[in-house]
Amino acid sequence: MPDIAQRTGKGRADLKALYNKYGIFCVMLLILATASGISPAFLTRTNIINVLTQISVVTIVACGITMLIIEGMTDLSAGSVVALAGCLCVGTNKALAAGGMGAAPAFALALGCAVLVGVAVNLAGALIIARYDAPPFIVTLAAMQVARGLVYIYTNGQQIYDIGRIAAIGQGRIGMVPYSVLIMAAILAASWVILRKTRFGRYIYAIGGNKAAAVASGIKVNPVIVKTFAIHGVFVGVAGVLYMTRLNSGQPAEGVGLEFDAITAAIIGGTSMAGGLGTIAGTICGSVIIGVVNNILNLLFVQAYYQQIIKGLIIVLAVILDIKTKGKRS
Amino acid sequence: MSGDPSMAGGDCVLELSALGKSFPGVRALDEVSMRVLRGSVHVIVGENGAGKSTLMKIIDGIYEPDSGEMRLDGAPYRPSSPTHARSLGISMIFQELNVVPELSVAENIFLGREPMRPGGIFIDDARLNRLAAEYIAEQGLGFSPADPMKSLSVSQAQMVEIVKAISCKAKLVIMDEPTSAITDKEVGYLFEKIAELKRQGVTVIYISHKMDEIFRIADYISVLRDGRHIETRPAAAFNRDSLIELMVGRELGSGYPGQGSSPGPEALRIEGFTRGRAFRGISFSVRKGEILGIAGLMGAGRTEVARAIFGLDPRDSGEVYVEGARADIGCVDDAIGLGIVMVSEDRRKYGIIPMRSVTENANLVGLKYRAGSWWIDEADERAAVREQVERLGIKAPSAETEIAKLSGGNQQKVILAKWLLAGPKVMILDEPTRGIDVGAKYEIYKLMRELCERGIAIVMISSELPELIGMSDRILVMCAGRIAGTFERGEATQVEIMRKATGGIGNA
């Protein structure tokens, strides 16, 4: 009777399952191989580090977005919140430093402010979503507007310049590796652990897969949703700090469309908009694919407009690939 | 090979030869050959997972077979889609009706092939409604073509589907378990319609589990098992037991495993459960190792009471006592913490997380209530799930397979495993064997007995009276939100239960 594994049809089905699981990884390797084939500049150390630095902010945001999409949620406010958190961070640091505070405590407080505001905006949205069972698409769309308005109010529409030594967060490096890449790696690892190794992560999948069944299995759905948004808020706050310190200034109008880049990375990586499916490993692949494609097109001097078209085509291809490999679900 | 000598000749409308179809990890159909005679009612039986649905989906053009061929009226038949199949004269009526609730009856009948005004841009609404009215009148149906679809009952909606099939000039109508959601009276009406279709020379392929129905309407019966065609014979050549044996592939005993040891002390007692009109003044208790059956018609409030006990729905008043102590259940989490679990009647809606693996589904509750840690110990999880898989005889390509890819019976076993891993004291099973084939049903009965032996109390809600009578130590009958009577083991008969359930003679 216990015949798990006995009914496994070997051969084609296995290959398909393998492709299913590693498909996007293979696509990524293919793109890496192609890129190094067509441009001698691609494989240089500087360039690889450039690519990793350039994808770090989007990847960090994509981690939280992956969790949210798996959960059947989404977040359209990330770009605005990145701008808000980033400007708040460099602004606070500048003000504290001007007030005579030491560099280290000022850094810490500024970082804290950024993370706090990231969490606060997301928490507010999540509470509305949970309390009123409101569609996350609309609520986070509203949050996007509010956060953008807040950042303009905070900065008075002006760029924040002369941000001081805090710029090192976005620009400094240990040995060869920039801090931003290390921070990205840490957040990727944390997200992976959350999704794969904790009960909380399982609940995220369950809620996105079938909310009613999750409720009937004793999962307290709303707290899980709120916590997921809070975690995402932390990531967005950190992303904001990296973003603005890399820009060496607080730019209130920046970060527009960042959330869509993050959603794109997640979807290329196999996260299903219907919820219940997705992995951090996939999102990494998605993010690397976008980053490398952008980079190689730049190295080949392809114009930005063509780049957008190519990005669009990659999304379509990824979706087709997803549907083809996962097949019709009964 | 399957012998169907009686069908060697005859006017054959559909002929299947050596159809094969595989899904990842499962051989769904294996060399299936079959002939369907014109104007007959051809019933296809088999356990869940036997390949019936796959076969029908191939005939309807949803799936493409991996091998083999089909002939319709002697000509090769390769439908590319259900629409294509319909244009060739084959219509399918699904288990879940394919209707658009917001549209009118007439619009549903002509969905996708609306009559057009000259020019082909605008729908000719007048003609659409007139034609629909004619069809509805022809079939003697009591609703208007302008009625919104959502105002119709399930049975009426089914009739619309049949009208739709007829209006397409279907030669062959496939019905997939059409009686799973309709009343006995409506079943009678459906069968009249089938008889009429037959008189008009339309062939009906009918899929069902229900033995009495099968013998009422079948001209021919084909048995599928494990994706293979076992037998096709005229209905008269079978009897109930021989058919079940062919389906299951082994002989069955009485149908219910023997009774175990006598019940122990009280496990769960509820007093005065009331919520609005849904249920009023419901009190009962169940003892350790006891199976309490709850009978009643649809809408009698059985599921509602169960959901309220489990903390899924609120209640106006009522107390719960677990092992004699008053318990406070505000949400599902509380209930599970007290050892009360509930297997829902609607597996797809409240049971499975369809795209996740067997392991994740089985361990969804156990993570908190068995392991109890925020971290997942994967070795421990694998071991726990494997134990359940072996104990319940869950058939799956692997523990990592998506649960949606399993048959209904195996899905139900995974859901049972999920609740067993929570370490329950009281299990509320709402229609535990609905939509499950005969073999798996027996395994679930056996499991229930085994659980009783271990001192678990079971509350079983069921609409199948033989099952209730065969399994329960006591039966409680609900009618219109109240308890209409109770029966001790041995007292209950189907007639008595139905009398109480329908409110005939109530002495409670």
Add this chain to the structure above:
Amino acid sequence: MKKGITVLAAALIALSALGLAGCHKAPKGPPKVAFICKSYSDAFCVWVKDEMEKGAKANYSGQFELVCFDAANNSTTQINQIENCVASKFSAIVLQQVDAQAPVPAVKKAIEAGIPVIITTGHIEDGGASTYIDADPVQQGTVVAEYALTKLPKGAKVCILQGPAGNFHANGRQKGFETVLATRPDIQVVDAQIGEWGKEKAVTITQNWLSSVKGLSCIMSHNDDMALGAYEAIKMAGKAGQIQIYGVDALAAACVAVKEGRMEATVFQNAIGYAEKALEFASKALKKEPIQSLTLASDLVTKDNVDQYLEFHKKLGNLK
């Protein structure tokens, strides 16, 4: 469960391995000079870009190859492009800054890597690390405002369309406007709104002014795109000819507008000079000759002298 880790680890290892294995191959062909344009949607920037391309082909094809990029008015994109140019071993980088501070670290890194950076049509606040070719925005504002003083009626009400907040050029032009207009106390500056250099935003802002400011007599704009936007709004409101419009940049469309009397005046931003100087600087830098930052003067364009600029634009192919 382990497979996830494998994929993750493999991805990171693959990337870092590629990074470590990376060898510094020198690119083939002639040296490459990058021109990172601020935005291809900005008429003036594109003009400079076109001049650069033409000039490079005509005068420097033997020395280097010019490759143009569009920063799409986005600092992040611009930084990425600078970094990519360094990785691709460009010999020099010419750029129009999107922001005065954001690209500073990237520019410094490029200079550290031995790649000279030339800023054209502006400058960045990098403490003199790069070389710039800039106009004096205060002079631009002043010259147009002084002309306006001669045209504005007594008690004129003026509104100002501004470039992005904190922008060096916007601030300079604003300062020029304000200082000059303040010399005539009868003139009232009613409002100043940020139009972000864009025509579309300028239309909206102007429409609001037309309904809120009674007796508006003049709109002064920090650039021509916004000035032309203001004209559109005024025309839609049926007030064409009643409100004076001033701009800066002397775009082809603006010169035509001045010629036809739709605009009063604009200021010729020497696009050709910017391009020529940038190319010259790049060429010198490649030859290791010293280069020094400089400021280009800007000329007032009015109905009286607009014909020569129209000829200019015709010769450049900007006008038929």
